[in-house]
Amino acid sequence: MAEELEWEPIRALARQVRNGEPLALTDDVKTLLTRTAPEVGISDADAANSLDSRSGAEALLMECARRIKEGSDRIVDALSRAKRHRQAGDYDSARQEMQNILAIEVVPLYREIAEDQLSDIADKP
Numbered sequence: 001m002a003e004e005l006e007w008e009p010i011r012a013l014a015r016q017v018r019n020g021e022p023l024a025l026t027d028d029v030k031t032l033l034t035r036t037a038p039e040v041g042i043s044d045a046d047a048a049n050s051l052d053s054r055s056g057a058e059a060l061l062m063e064c065a066r067r068i069k070e071g072s073d074r075i076v077d078a079l080s081r082a083k084r085h086r087q088a089g090d091y092d093s094a095r096q097e098m099q100n101i102l103a104i105e106v107v108p109l110y111r112e113i114a115e116d117q118l119s120d121i122a123d124k125p
Contacts, residue, residue, distance in 0.1 A: 005109060007068050010036050014065035023058045025051070033060050040067040041106030071107040075114065082117060091124040 009032055017023055030051050037047035037060065050060035078097045085094035098121075101114040 005039055007036065007039075010061065010064050010068065013061055017058055017061060023054055023061060025054050025057050029057070033057060033064065036064050039108065040064050040071075041108060042067075067107050071105055071110040074105065075101060075110045078114070079117065082121075086121065086124075091121050094121050094124075 013023065013029070013032075023029065033051060034044075034047055038044060040063075042060070042063065047060060050056040078101045082094040082097040085091070085097065095118060098114045098118040102111060102118070105111050105114065
């Protein structure tokens with residue numbers, strides 16, 4: 001990914017909404033959600049449609065936060081398992097860990113990490 005991702009504002013807004021605070025649908029919030037949606041694999045069209053209402057924007061926010069959290073957990077766990085496999089000399093299982101991520105992951109950053117890892121061990125026995 002060429003640009004630096006900044007997902008903490010999404011996490012912070014999601015915490016506020018989970019705590020019962022309504023989302024203030026300001027221009028800044030709309031811009032943040034519009035920028036973040038494709039970073040987590042949500043189309044521009046779906047994001048734009050969600051911003052038509054506060055409830056839609058809240059749903060978009062929560063989906064962005066969910067994808068960030070779950071994808072992060074998934075890739076970290078898979079990287080850890082793949083490392084253990086590599087250390088044991090089991091490159092087939094290490095590759096499978098990354099292929100499993102690529103089969104389900106929609107967040108481009110996490111896909112890129114898995115692809116890079118897969119590429120790094122592609123030529124191993």
